Amino acid sequence: MVSIADIAAAVELSTGTVSQILSRRDTRYSERTRVRVQEAAKRLGYRPNAMAKALECGRSNAVGIMFADLVGSLANDILTSALPMLEAAGYHALIGVNLWSPEREEQELETFLERRLEGILALPLDGQQAHYQAIQQAGVPLVFMCDWLPGIPADAVALDGHAAGVTLTNHLLAQGHRRIALISNDNQSEQLHARQAGYRAALLAAGLQPDPTLERLVDGADPDSIKTLILGLTCHPRPPTAIVFPVEAVAWQAMEILCDVPEARRPVVAAVGGLPMSSHRLVSLTTVNEPLAKIGRLAAERLLARMADRQRAPRQQLLRGDLVVRASTAPKKPLAKRKGGAAA
Amino acid sequence: MVSIADIAAAVELSTGTVSQILSRRDTRYSERTRVRVQEAAKRLGYRPNAMAKALECGRSNAVGIMFADLVGSLANDILTSALPMLEAAGYHALIGVNLWSPEREEQELETFLERRLEGILALPLDGQQAHYQAIQQAGVPLVFMCDWLPGIPADAVALDGHAAGVTLTNHLLAQGHRRIALISNDNQSEQLHARQAGYRAALLAAGLQPDPTLERLVDGADPDSIKTLILGLTCHPRPPTAIVFPVEAVAWQAMEILCDVPEARRPVVAAVGGLPMSSHRLVSLTTVNEPLAKIGRLAAERLLARMADRQRAPRQQLLRGDLVVRASTAPKKPLAKRKGGAAA
DNA sequence: TTGTAAGCGTTATCAA
DNA sequence: TTGATAACGCTTACAA
Numbered sequence: 123m124v125s126i127a128d129i130a131a132a133v134e135l136s137t138g139t140v141s142q143i144l145s146r147r148d149t150r151y152s153e154r155t156r157v158r159v160q161e162a163a164k165r166l167g168y169r170p171n172a173m174a175k176a177l178e179c180g181r182s183n184a185v186g187i188m189f190a191d192l193v194g195s196l197a198n199d200i201l202t203s204a205l206p207m208l209e210a211a212g213y214h215a216l217i218g219v220n221l222w223s224p225e226r227e228e229q230e231l232e233t234f235l236e237r238r239l240e241g242i243l244a245l246p247l248d249g250q251q252a253h254y255q256a257i258q259q260a261g262v263p264l265v266f267m268c269d270w271l272p273g274i275p276a277d278a279v280a281l282d283g284h285a286a287g288v289t290l291t292n293h294l295l296a297q298g299h300r301r302i303a304l305i306s307n308d309n310q311s312e313q314l315h316a317r318q319a320g321y322r323a324a325l326l327a328a329g330l331q332p333d334p335t336l337e338r339l340v341d342g343a344d345p346d347s348i349k350t351l352i353l354g355l356t357c358h359p360r361p362p363t364a365i366v367f368p369v370e371a372v373a374w375q376a377m378e379i380l381c382d383v384p385e386a387r388r389p390v391v392a393a394v395g396g397l398p399m400s401s402h403r404l405v406s407l408t409t410v411n412e413p414l415a416k417i418g419r420l421a422a423e424r425l426l427a428r429m430a431d432r433q434r435a436p437r438q439q440l441l442r443g444d445l446v447v448r449a450s451t452a453p454k455k456p457l458a459k460r461k462g463g464a465a466a
Numbered sequence: 467m468v469s470i471a472d473i474a475a476a477v478e479l480s481t482g483t484v485s486q487i488l489s490r491r492d493t494r495y496s497e498r499t500r501v502r503v504q505e506a507a508k509r510l511g512y513r514p515n516a517m518a519k520a521l522e523c524g525r526s527n528a529v530g531i532m533f534a535d536l537v538g539s540l541a542n543d544i545l546t547s548a549l550p551m552l553e554a555a556g557y558h559a560l561i562g563v564n565l566w567s568p569e570r571e572e573q574e575l576e577t578f579l580e581r582r583l584e585g586i587l588a589l590p591l592d593g594q595q596a597h598y599q600a601i602q603q604a605g606v607p608l609v610f611m612c613d614w615l616p617g618i619p620a621d622a623v624a625l626d627g628h629a630a631g632v633t634l635t636n637h638l639l640a641q642g643h644r645r646i647a648l649i650s651n652d653n654q655s656e657q658l659h660a661r662q663a664g665y666r667a668a669l670l671a672a673g674l675q676p677d678p679t680l681e682r683l684v685d686g687a688d689p690d691s692i693k694t695l696i697l698g699l700t701c702h703p704r705p706p707t708a709i710v711f712p713v714e715a716v717a718w719q720a721m722e723i724l725c726d727v728p729e730a731r732r733p734v735v736a737a738v739g740g741l742p743m744s745s746h747r748l749v750s751l752t753t754v755n756e757p758l759a760k761i762g763r764l765a766a767e768r769l770l771a772r773m774a775d776r777q778r779a780p781r782q783q784l785l786r787g788d789l790v791v792r793a794s795t796a797p798k799k800p801l802a803k804r805k806g807g808a809a810a
Numbered sequence: 811t812t813g814t815a816a817g818c819g820t821t822a823t824c825a826a
Numbered sequence: 827t828t829g830a831t832a833a834c835g836c837t838t839a840c841a842a
Contacts, residue, residue: 123582123604125819136829141821151827167603172580173517173526174819177834182517192542198535201563214577217561219545233558236516238467259511260467378747403722404748469835480813485837495811518835521818813842818835826829 124166132162144170176238185425186234188218188227188244194371194397199414200267200421204243207422213240220247228253235260241425246271248311263428267421268412269313275436277428279421282440283313286394286410287320287368288327289445293408294364294392295328297453303336303355303362303389305348305376307369317368317394336362340372348372352379355389362389364451370395373407377450390451396443406449413441468510476506488514520582529769530578532562532571532588538715538741540589544611544762548587551766557584564591572597579604585769590615592655607772611765612756613657619780621772623765626784627657630738630754631664631712632671633789637752638708638736639672641797647680647699647706647733649692649720651713661712661738680706684716692716696723699733706733708795714739717751721794734795738787750793757785 126144130137135155143151143159162168176182185208189197201217208215216239220227224247231253234242241263246254254274257264270278294302304321306314322332335358341347355362367373373393380388393400396411420439428434470488474481479499487495487503506512520526529552533541545561552559560583564571568591575597578586585607590598598618601608610622638646648665650658666676679702685691699706711717717737724732737744740755764783772778 127819138821138830139828145821155827169576169579169604171521171582171819172577173521173582175821176517177515177521178820180834192536192545193539195537198537198563198565201536202565205563205565217563219542219549219561221542221546221549232513233516235513238515238517256511260513374746381747399743399746402718402743402749403725405746471835481836482814482838483812489837499811515835519837522836524818
């Protein structure tokens with residue numbers, strides 16, 4: 123690989139001169155020399171060695187962004203808004219994927235540190251505080267997106283999960299539903315807990331006592347778990363007429379299973395999420411949308427702010443998600459005549 | 467950030483000694499010294515500087531993987547199989563995303579080069595040969611995934627698009643369809659051309675003359691283009707009874723539009739792809755599945771092989787995709803009584 | 811068993 | 827307007 127020394131040799135100048143001309147737009151060299159150097163660089167296919175530069179300058183000009191997976195459009199939506207901000211500030215972004223493996227998450231974060239990234243945006247795996255403690259101990263600015271870890275004093279930008287749970291549940295209540303179940307997965311994240319808490323709060327606010335038999339978790343290890351759960355609910359002595367799903371993907375699975383349930387006994391469904399599949403006409407799932415583009419943008423801003431001033435007190439920023447009512451909660455046949463109106 | 471010199475100072479040894487102990491598992495130091503160094507490293511939170519190491523060793527131990535976007539599960543499926551292979555070989559993978567922007571693609575590849583990545587896996591944007599020419603001029607091993615660029619002599623691992631087009635079309639022919647349309651997007655990629663060519667070949671092989679009025683491209687710039695196209699086809703003097711979609715996402719859009727077409731005049735649809743959404747019961751789109759996991763694995767293997775031996779002649783490896791018949795092509799009411807049987 | 815010193819590709823400082 | 831030289835953090839001969 124051609125180095126600055128090769129160019130220096132080619133044009134018979136010192137490496138210092140070549141470096142100056144190539145990196146900074148310095149006018150203090152003669153036009154002739156500048157052109158000669160530029161041309162030699164182009165001719166030889168010179169490309170600066172990012173590692174040498176970072177080593178010398180003491181900064182990598184890069185930040186890391188960590189995702190659990192790249193399924194759906196979540197990572198894409200976040201990156202689409204975050205990357206331009208980071209780049210405008212002169213940072214390159216390294217994308218890390220942990221594939222839901224805590225070991226992999228730790229390893230990826232470790233390489234972030236070894237590469238001396240100057241800041242990290244992360245969608246954390248629940249329960250892995252130790253990994254992020256290491257980040258903070260290393261003094262690297264950290265901003266959580268979409269979720270956060272209790273006990274880690276980092277900035278966070280996320281959906282207001284509690285409000286989302288409330289909104290979704292209120293929507294169903296407004297449609298006249300009184301037996302509203304909730305099915306989540308066994309992920310212990312703060313964000314999911316908030317969504318679930320919102321569901322309970324809305325029930326209580328409506329004067330309904332949350333029924334623990336209607337609040338269920340799918341067992342991630344058992345692929346049949348969701349089927350068992352759903353069918354179990356439809357056979358419930360007092361079956362639910364609606365189900366809230368804090369996790370959109372679980373709702374999609376449920377909708378498949380509900381195809382086999384007679385319409386009369388089929389609960390309506392609604393979820394927190396907002397990925398494109400839910401808006402597809404054949405799916406038409408009512409959702410409260412996680413504002414991913416906004417999360418990406420704000421998280422990037424926040425990270426840049428923190429890199430500029432490391433003393434700021436970390437702050438959690440919770441964003442409201444919009445309710446999008448779709449066919450999955452459209453009243454097909456009039457339910458019990460209580461509060462007919464369509465919800466906001 | 468704590469460096470090897472800090473540790474050396476802390477334990478009152480030379481940096482050379484510390485480096486030896488910390489990097490290679492060298493037994494030639496006294497147990498006592500080794501432990502002291504290890505402990506100091508841990509206590510001080512030492513993390514090797516990846517850039518300094520790479521600089522010194524002359525190799526980055528990293529490869530780059532370039533995607534257009536992170537939508538759907540394509541990138542995830544590929545990474546899930548490719549990452550473990552690359553890591554087993556001692557390489558860290560940097561993920562690049564160009565968000566369908568040629569400028570961004572170029573810039574990302576440029577940073578791959580500046581970071582001295584030792585190999586590159588890429589899902590190339592069509593028409594951007596120049597970017598990849600630069601990679602090859604720089605002598606960096608390159609393997610294309612899912613698609614390839616004409617004129618760039620690189621390895622490639624992809625779906626056999628021609629075979630996929632044939633399979634899909636034959637399936638429809640076997641169901642008795644004779645007027646089979648094709649709707650693709652205006653992407654000029656080799657892979658899409660192959661799929662389209664397969665469609666034509668199958669028609670010809672069945673003794674049917676491809677009808678140019680049934681072969682249409684959606685205009686990516688016009689969001690209504692697909693609707694116009696689909697509705698146009700249903701009003702065709704001799705309307706198609708089936709449509710082949712080389713691009714799965716276009717099929718999904720079409721299915722939404724077809725909801726409004728009376729069932730009698732509604733063509734059946736099938737696509738090349740295989741993302742999870744197509745297998746959802748509410749969508750149930752017949753597909754030929756792109757074997758992404760296999761592509762990721764083989765591409766990683768191929769890249770490693772090429773890094774080991776740069777002289778190998780580049781080779782294109784085309785993989786067969788499995789046909790998965792779903793409701794979208796299930797014969798609802800018996801069509802014209804020609805060749806009833808379900809296809810393989 | 812440990813220390814010294816050169817060098818990886820850059821940039822920055824200062825002298826020429 | 828240019829050229830030395832040191833330094834960034836690390837590895838690796840080689841010397842002690």
